[in-house]
Amino acid sequence: DTGVSQDPRHKITKRGQNVTFRCDPISEHNRLYWYRQTLGQGPEFLTYFQNEAQLEKSRLLSDRFSAERPKGSFSTLEIQRTEQGDSAMYLCASSPRTGPDTQYFGPGTRLTVL
Amino acid sequence: AQSVTQPDIHITVSEGASLELRCNYSYGATPYLFWYVQSPGQGLQLLLKYFSGDTLVQGIKGFEAEFKRSQSSFNLRKPSVHWSDAAEYFCAVGDAAGNKLTFGGGTRVLVKP
Numbered sequence: 001d002t003g004v005s006q007d008p009r010h011k012i013t014k015r016g017q018n019v020t021f022r023c024d025p026i027s028e029h030n031r032l033y034w035y036r037q038t039l040g041q042g043p044e045f046l047t048y049f050q051n052e053a054q055l056e057k058s059r060l061l062s063d064r065f066s067a068e069r070p071k072g073s074f075s076t077l078e079i080q081r082t083e084q085g086d087s088a089m090y091l092c093a094s095s096p097r098t099g100p101d102t103q104y105f106g107p108g109t110r111l112t113v114l
Numbered sequence: 115a116q117s118v119t120q121p122d123i124h125i126t127v128s129e130g131a132s133l134e135l136r137c138n139y140s141y142g143a144t145p146y147l148f149w150y151v152q153s154p155g156q157g158l159q160l161l162l163k164y165f166s167g168d169t170l171v172q173g174i175k176g177f178e179a180e181f182k183r184s185q186s187s188f189n190l191r192k193p194s195v196h197w198s199d200a201a202e203y204f205c206a207v208g209d210a211a212g213n214k215l216t217f218g219g220g221t222r223v224l225v226k227p
Contacts, residue, residue, distance in 0.1 A: 048214060091157060
């Protein structure tokens with residue numbers, strides 16, 4: 001079983017540009033989560049999907065952020081008009097079912113906004 | 115709202131010595147507790163979890179943790195650390211619906227030879 005994969009692993013962009021990250025969960029995992037981790041901090045929840053439905057969004061997720069999970073498989077996280085404060089590691093995780101269960105994390109995408 | 119506190123930001127331990135990392139949580143209902151480890155530039159790897167049952171749980175890499183409801187704690191221990199245990203360790207609490215994890219700020223462990 002392959003793990004959660006994320007692409008790209010690193011992204012450097014200029015302030016004001018749009019960026020998109022992709023996450024491929026473990027096959028048949030129906031829950032997919034996005035977290036953001038800034039330097040020296042623990043991950044913070046952004047949003048999660050149950051299949052293709054986005055069920056919860058954190059207040060951290062401003063209107064410049066949008067996430068999708070078409071067909072309940074991979075997910076994308078887009079940040080529009082990036083700001084320097086968006087620089088962080090963006091982590092994706094998946095879990096196999098509803099209810100409490102282990103979340104399996106991908107390697108993350110490190111975003112640097114210049 | 116749920117929250118997690120890891121009081122120790124950094125811990126330095128000699129190789130072969132024992133290690134204990136503290137975690138205190140706040141959650142109104144039955145907590146679902148996790149410890150993850152993160153090596154530099156890597157994602158998070160699950161060490162162990164507690165959902166119910168025996169309050170002393172065993173994990174991978176020789177780690178164990180004890181759930182103490184009266185103290186709202188879930189401390190992680192290892193009897194003898196190896197240089198490869200140098201990493202950042204995160205405690206997290208989840209809710210019954212599995213909606214999200216709330217993480218502590220992490221404890222960075224340095225291992226001296």
